[in-house]
Amino acid sequence: MPLPSLIPRSRTQAPLLWEIPGIWRAHELAAVKARSTGHMALDALLPGGGWPIGALTELIPLIEGIGEVALLQMSLKRLCDEKRHIVFVHPPYIPYAPALLSAGLLLPRVLWIDAAHDEDAHWAAEQTLREGAAGAVLLWSHAVADRPLRRLQLAAEAGESLAFIYRPVVTLNSASPAALRIVLRPAPAALGVEVLKVRGGRGGAVVLPVQAHV
């Protein structure tokens, strides 16, 4: 039985390029560890095909209440199914238990960390990421400076969690060390997802049919 070739078979467009071993296309350069977002259109925009593991993902919703957390629901549920923990750090309101449950997040797997200050919230997120014990960390941050983000990015690299940070709109124009930067905007019965910056990719925008529950 012939072994399958390790080099991708020639395609109609550029046969020569594909035949030469050792030539990689730009987006194949670094193998990005990622987990599917559960949305095919979004996965296609992201190197590795999903939310990066061990790197910071920055989410900037233009306004609250547009499905900014619902966007993560499928990947969070899958982590819960794998018995990993989901950590909400310093959310703006009470994470409502019945909503979490109907989104498929088992309550014993969800941790809600309330912090008195932004500084404590960042510290808690950093510790959680560094420990690598949680499947995903969601931090609601008010920080405008990029220094606390750099610390988080380093902590994310040390662990194997999905790391999401929600930031206010005012930070849109400042630089960010996050590997992935996404703006979320309202759309009729949907969520507009615009990839502002992605390490090892080109970015782009999609509109996802994110439903109103979680």
Add this chain to the structure above:
Amino acid sequence: MLWLCIASPVQEKHALKALAGWAGQFSSCVCLDAERWLLWLEIGSSLRYFGGLKVLLEKVTGGLNALALTTTTGVAPTREAAALLARRPQAPPVVQLDHLQQAIAALPLNELALPPAAIAGLQASGITRIGELLALPRDALARRWGLQMTDYLQRLLGERADPRKPYRAPHTYHRRFDFVEPVQTVEGLLFPLRRILYELQGYLRGRDAALQALDVALRHHDHADTVLTLRTTDPQRDALRLFALLREKLERTQLPGGVMQIKLGVERFVALRDTQLHLWDETERHDASWSDLLDKLRARLGDQAVRRLGLRDDHRPEKAWCVESGAAAAALPPAFPDRPLWLLPPRPIERLPKLLGTPERIEAGWWNDEDSSRDYYIAQTAEGSRWWLYREAATARWFLQGIWA
């Protein structure tokens, strides 16, 4: 029988007992002499478990160093001989009874635990070494110096049994440390605390137990005690880990004044969980680091800040959830309607956004005077946010209670 003798450098009864508790990790038979400040550990039966005398001695010395105690140890087949050797830093351990006489023959006579008058009398008759004393006929010695002397020599050489009641560590752990001068900073508390935690670790190993709660009281001169309780998610007995958690907690504690005394207590002990020993399994590894993480978070942010969520059987949305202390699984009733992710304390709204779909009527609380009948709507604001609103039937007022994030 093989005895290891430790001469306690701290001549204080509490300290000696604490040290005996600590020593329980190396031996199931620990004896103490509070007059001569000596501690003995029967190590003959522990040698195999620890992998030989050399390893055991290294562990004991390492442990004493961690307690910041500089002391020497002596090893011999009898308790009195071990005590004798403990005063000689360079003396090699004597393991066999046959070698004992020879090993102690050259030591000065005044190192024996005999009354000073007897030592002086013997020295006056020209006896300066232990070997010279042992060469004398015993009945002559008994006649001149009494049976006490021959009894002691027999116990020294192992010719006569030397019974002594083993020390039994108390069932709860209480330890205090007094400062000579009041300590003003948390930094100043750390050193004695770490020492105590090392002692506690030895005590826990000796009892083959662990703890989940640790009480610390700091006594002040003219203020009420500062009381802290450290709780851990999983049973713990690692001194350094407990120290790190306690330090985190202390550094966030405001001291009302100088500290005169530290009191540390453990009321309940639990078995050490196996997960800490079987770290190769990925899930268990995650679980173990997960509980370490929870401890760290709670130590700094407080127990209340680290929460699990639970359901409550109540129709009123604001009472249908709770902060859960345990981790019981909960399930929703079938066909439970959608709920928003964020719950808000109800706040009145002035401008009503666009309502979507049909209302959900929720009636509850009529049985305890909190009569409420509400119609819940999903609404969409002009900016595109989805809100969860209700209209109170009695007053026809509108409230915002949730946000669909």
